[in-house]
Amino acid sequence: MNKVLLVDDEIYILKALERLLRRAGYQVLTAENAELALQILATTPCQVVISDYRMPDMNGSALLKQINKQYPQLVCMILSGYADFNAVIDLLNAGVAFRFLQKPWDDTQLLIEVEHAFHRYKSKRAEHIRTQFLISSPEPLLEVCDRGLVLRSNSAAQQILQLSAAELMGASLAQLFPDLCQDKAERFLASEQALLVVTRKARDYEFVMQKADQEAKLIKLQLLDELPPLVDSTVNLPLVLNQTELIQEIDNLLYSEDIFAVVSLQLRDFNLMADIIGIQEAENVFETVADALLKSVAGHGRLAYLANEQFVIVFPNITSESAVHQKILDVLHHIDGRQLVRGKMIQLGFTVAYAMAPEDGRAGKAILNNVLLTSRLNSKGRLDFFMRYSASLTANRKQHLQMSEALYHAIERDEFTLVFQPKWDVATQRITGAEVLLRWFNPNFGNISPAVFIPIAEQDGQIVELGNWVLKRSFQYLAAWQRQGLPVLPLAINMSVLQLQKPDFIANTLQALHQHGIVPSLVQLEVTETAVMENLDNSTQQLAALRHAGFSLAIDDFGTGYSSLAYLTRLPVDTLKVDRSLIIDLDGNLSTQTMLQNIIRMAHDLQQKVVVEGVETAEQLHILAQLGCDQAQGFLLSKPLNESDYLELLSVNASDH
Template sequence: MQGTLQYWLAYLPLLAILAAPTAIATWFAIQLHRERVLRRRDGADYLTGLPTRRAAASVAAQAILDSKHSANEFAVIVLNVDRLKPINDSLGHQAGDELLLGLAQRLRAILGHNHVLARLAGDEFTIIARELKGPRDAETLVNKITEAVREPFVIASFDIHTSLTMGVSMYPLDGDTFDILLRRAEMALRVAKAASRGSYRFYALEMSNAADERLSLENDLRRAVELGQLELHYQPKVDIGTNRIRSAEALLRWRHPTRGLVPPNVFIPIAEDTGLIVQIGEWVLRESCRQVRAWIDSGMSPVRVAVNLSAKQFRHVDLVAVIRSALEEAQLQPGYLELELTESAIMDDAEKSASTLEFLSTMGVHISIDDFGTGYSSLSYLRRFPLDKLKIDRSFVRDLMSSPADASIVKAIISLAHNLRLRVVAEGVETAEQLGYLRELGCDQYQGFFCSPAVPPSAFEALLQKLRADLPELTEADMLRTQSRLSAFSPESASSDR
């Protein structure tokens, strides 16, 4: 009986194929999964065949023992493959896998048997570089690795250029266990990434201090919303022709109980990296709408408020539902809300972006492109998306009076926008000369320190009185735009759009 059972089990895959055409794919997928599991158990990466992190830890442990009985040191090098995601997006994940395979083969060829290459995960590798005399030997090896990947990889008939960004830690200088050395090499990698693609950094003590500081800020930031530590300041956008405030940009501030005002360039990247930006961004939307409603109820001339959306927030499945909820809670017309997005945020997935922006525009929400001129070189998206404004990046405005090139760029942006029936806002205006030149070029609005920095709501109210604010550019169409569609909207339809 047992022999008969084994016989039929041996032919079970063939019977499955005959019984169902799709079974062959399922069966092979199962076999592939089993092979990957077995290779992981054996300490080998399923794609490249390289050692895994666990195997690398064993190599490092032996290197530590060897170093204790010799004058040699060793290095832990963490490598990140640059531009893997764009390659996956444009040529497919198979091309990305081929790049990783080719890279692994090229690195193994130059490392030889004395150094061990392992794959940590995704686009990240590590090298245990043994029997070194010191950091100078490690630096020589890093430069050798950098040179090895300068030549392109030929994949799907394309020459693919990439680079490696690296972080390095040394035993025994930077730690006495593999976990510590790996963690500190990754700290150095983050610093290298922040500096420039294709660079490298050696671990230094101040990196640990910075990492501890960042972790402390992250923990505090997680509680900042519920403890009421976040607040919004408002920077006016002024009509250049009439000198009246047309709208305001809501800018986030964090008033920490012991640190005081934490600069946005410190805590916003932490919020982005941890995903907290979605929760914080929702609070900003609701608070901005609530503030405009408070100004209207107090009898002030209302202004449109502009809110910055991060790429993660824009891609979030609940975005449209959250915006609709914020407007309804504040009993605010959608035309009083403006969303500012960067070029890269909307181009990450252009089709989904077009669908989401079309829905928001139909609701009556205004859409602006922030930091225009610093992102995608292709301008075709300006016709694809329902936009209302372009914001000229402050980097072009800063040298407007001294750089003919920047002046030409600003003039070209204004002309392009007006031909597409878009309004233009210049950021970072600080002098009367800049403002006068922008007026000559036909720019519509400006914001910057020449009028005011971002200020708390009470100070902004004083600015409204000073600059004789009038109603924003809300047309009758803005006020009544597709209320029937808005009432018919459901969170489920928003999810399908995303």
């Protein structure tokens, strides 16, 4: 819902404006001074702020400047007498204030200006979202307008197109991709079509609509036919079709209206193999594989080579999926999966994907694109799994984009809630605090698991905003419990590595703590082992600064990442949280018990506590107590609880002791 914050030290003005805006359908918050306004904004998302200019302590100019610094997407307006107009000109020119509203106001005109302010907010918000995509995404992205002109690009797009940001800015898609006429480009941008294949300098690119709004669209580029220098320069495959010939072959079969199959075989980990055995030897292995594939399909189909060690086979006259599977098995049978090279045994593996025509496409490019999409989605799948293209794959891709878009608006739509999973002292059975967990309910998608939306947020750039919201909301809970005289135990809050890398993260977090009257010792910040190891030196410095500020620190998901534990001696952390995957067979596996005992001993030697997650049986808890584990959490002890249930459990646990 559209929210307006009104700030004025004259109560009768606040009441009059509140009545006017509520009747117009806005949700209205009021503050009688600047300090109260900042407190409201720290806990409640708003889109528009209307402030008086003349106020005691902090005037409207100082307030709006601070709001603009902390919440740059908010749209602020000054409401004051005309005598103050000259004083606010600098605010208007600097973009700090969007409009000057004159007292006394005309109701109709004021509502028009407020409506314009919300349009401005949506525009700024959309631009912020696109900017986050451009900054955070490793994929090549072009931001274009409805007419197909490039507005901005990220470095990955500049690299893949071999053009600078200046060269791309203002260029049309039709200029960049000559086979894409202006009309076709505009139809693609205006439609909900998810994919489009275009050509530039004899290379095919896949367009994927990453994000679309009224002002601009983000298009992701996927290069489909880039040949590795290794293969391009040395491998001679005269009897193998290239991409253009392959598409023509598929189109010819489609014209005959026969049922046939298109199969992708991509050799896995070729670059790693080249690193192990050397480039020349890897070339020899590749040529051996290509020769074996040629012999295996002779008389049964046509073989093509595209790029990145990806072969495609067209099998005509295939009437069933079981027949396709048998053909694939026959082909793979001709390839010796184990190669002895320079005394090293190399294991070859293929990612296999296929499509049935004409059911899975009505044009050569479309079928090939569908097979390549399926191959990418199956790139980490089992070697013995042959994935067929399904329209649902494209639907899932579209759903990912829709969910990503919904994430950007979920905070202002109050779709997130927090729950608390208690942590228990293993020896005393007392609650020592809780881990804060994020939950999301979206009207279109329903309840969405964090295992689904957190990776999307990390990939598409929303994770920093989500993380900051969780911190501030947690501080709000702690402050409320303190005011009510309730038990206040530390909260453990998950922190993204992207948050940790922000230079102003520590200062902003401390400021938020101060606003809520919370001491840092009531907060434990958790960061995953993998995230820390992405940049160990930088992480060590940031964690040291956080610990110096008074926060407790924990390594989350310990045991899922790195086999070398030497890095622990460098990290200024207080707690290791052992991942649940390490204790699944704790009660029946002596090796697991020994491993966990060594982890606990090592942590205690480093003056660190150990928390074990995912405790589900009494026997697991008993063994953890014997091993000297400090704390535990899991469904045996308590599931994640809402605020009231958590406070009730704290009360019961305190009375039992």
